[in-house]
Amino acid sequence: MSLTLVFEISMMLTSGCAVLLAGWLLLQGQRQRAMPALAGFAAMMALWCAGHIAIVQHWHSVGVVLVLANPLMPMFFLHFALQFVSPTAEIRPRWRRLLPALYGISLLVIVTSWFGAGGAITATAGFDAFFIFAGIGWLNLFYTVLLGVAAHAVLWHGWRIHSGNKRRSIVAMFLAGGWGLLLATSFVFPSLGLNWYPYPMLLLPSYLLFLVYGVVRYQVLAINAFANKALLWLGMLLLVLALMALVSALLGQLGMQALAAVPASQLWLYSALLLLLSAACYRPIAALARRLIYPGGQLSEPLLAHWRSQLQQCDSWQALAELAAALLSAQLRQKVTVRLPEAGQQGSDLHIQCLRTEQGWLYQLTGWDDVTPGYRLQGEVFAALLLSNCRILEQSLKLAEAERKRLDQQHLVELGALSAAMAHELRNPLNIISMAAATTLPDTRQHIQQQLKRADRLIADLLSYAGQLQLQCSLVPVKAMLQSVMSQQDWQGVECQLDVPDELLLWADSYRLQQVFVNLLDNALAFCRNQSDAKIKLCAKVGQNKVQLFVHNNGPAIPTAQLPGLFQPFVSKRAGGSGLGLAIVRRIMQAHGAKVQHRSDLGWPVSFVLQFFNQQQGTENE
Structure with a gap:
């Protein structure tokens, strides 16, 4: 040449x-x-x-x-x-x-x-x-x-x-x-x-x-795919040339003199042309093979892009399930049911179910055994795509829920600050009303003073619930503290029993602990003061790791419907109360690392149990 x-x-x-x-x-x-x-x-x-x-x-x-x-x-x-x-x-x-x-x-x-x-x-x-x-x-x-x-x-x-x-x-x-x-x-x-x-x-x-x-x-990412294919075919061409050189050297020894006489350049040229012809025929032959093996399957990049863009627009499980079923049903021209963790549809012959497991997400195809391989392939590809969107939707919903909770928490903080400010401002006009009532008739003055005392109690409860709790803890003699609280109550014939060891001490904030018992005793007196043989009992139980204080009363049992929200604000409101008493009790107990619970299985219609855990041994969950 x-x-x-x-x-x-x-x-x-x-x-x-x-x-x-x-x-x-x-x-x-x-x-x-x-x-x-x-x-x-x-x-x-x-x-x-x-x-x-x-x-x-x-x-x-x-x-x-x-x-x-x-x-x-x-x-x-x-x-x-x-x-x-x-x-x-x-x-x-x-x-x-x-x-x-x-x-x-x-x-x-x-x-x-x-x-x-x-x-x-x-x-x-x-x-x-x-x-x-x-x-x-x-x-x-x-x-x-x-x-x-x-x-x-x-x-x-x-x-x-x-x-x-x-x-x-x-x-x-x-x-x-x-x-x-x-x-x-x-x-x-x-x-x-x-x-x-x-x-x-x-x-x-x-x-x-x-x-x-x-x-x-x-x-342009497409050029990388082109280069990948070009290098593949170039490698194959070099391999064919090397094999033809080897075959040309062996033909004479195998007795094929006619083939051995063909110039190596011609063998290489023929091999290269054959390889180029194979490369040119690869796509149509591959497409024909897919149609023979997967009849009815017509997947394409535009179709997958359309599915992906449509599914990504869903913002709920139900919307995703309905849209996924509509897309695949339109493609296959027969009804398909899609079931997701929190959404589903009416049954049909073909089902796709996406499940969340400990190992991650997975999908299951039910009823697809009798469809053509092409339809089965489309179902598998669509299910894999749907699974990816399930992961994305799950993360987006979690982020949305976290953002909602953050905004709710921020709203509560702002509302608490506003409530505290309003409560402080209300005390000024109440003091003016109290001073103005001093010149009124005795009956009128007494009535005004009672209502002012009630308003002051409501403000105190609002400040206790909305404000920040800063504890000043010390060793509190429980029995002496309870005797002081009992002396401040208007018992009006209600019998109160105290059964607490003289030596019992608690590491707590004395003022906040008195507030807990004042609220519990006020509630108990409000419900059992108007009945005969009314009794309230305060007692204690000292264990190895905790101290339990009990406030029992024989008033009417709390309705079952109120129990789930008993310690929520404004849920268990009694007549004349603020609706914050039990909510304040729970908040003070939580600030101490303790807890409060209601029980009705201790021989009394109503019992509140205060559990304080030994701080030297750490907090214990019961």
């Missing part, structure tokens, strides 16, 4: 690849604004290589015209570089105004080179005819180099201002540009009077591939 033929094959391969890449880049230009300019660069390289082929084929005039169009290659690349490194969606105004002028100058240089005999044909090593620059053609070459330097200066500026994938792409362009400069150096050998064969130009196909791949590999 002559060197001229090798040169032609290299130029043809470069030109063909450049045309294909230019078309592909133009399609990508709908999403990547810089790609059309790069497509122009690839198209001009195809014409430039075609010019060299024309000269070798003795179409000298056509070849010279195409080669002298050389400046448009770096011009398109400069245009691409300006768009690629521009940090905004458009090129800066001054560069946008400069580009038409540069294109005009480039065309002027090309036309001047054409009419000024800027190129000629000469014989050089390995060629009967090869292009050389002459006269005004050197201006063509100088201008081409100048545009290339400007394009790389723009890239250098882009490398300084960008980071991440954009910066990696710029580095790849520099490396590919250096490789292209090394290859193109041999193009000017004959013009400089060097009778050398331009071996580096044989590698020009690699320059174009390296440049385009370096530019778009970080920007």
